[in-house]
Amino acid sequence: MPPALLEQLAPGGRLIAPVGGAFSQELLLYRKTADGRISSQDLLPVMFVPLVDRDGGEPPGTAGDV
Structure with missing residues (x-):
């Protein structure tokens, strides 16, 4: 997970994101505590x-256009 995304979490904030490669991903829950610590929890594949x-094909405006 890019640190810049986690830095934007407010204390008590949560972020849920798929993390991994094309064929093997986990849905992760990131939490930021009141004192700024980040924890993560695997939710499910x-x-x-x-x-x-x-x-x-890829729709216009996606990463393939860059």
Whole structure:
């Protein structure tokens, strides 16, 4: 997880995100305590599929355009 995202969490804040490679991801819960410590907890295995347009390609404005 990029440190910049975790730094933006408010005390008591939570962030849930899929973390991992294309075929092996875990849904993680990050929490920031009142004193600024970050903890993480594995919630469950997941697999997110890429967003595609009607023809099966990447839609405009995605990472493939950069």
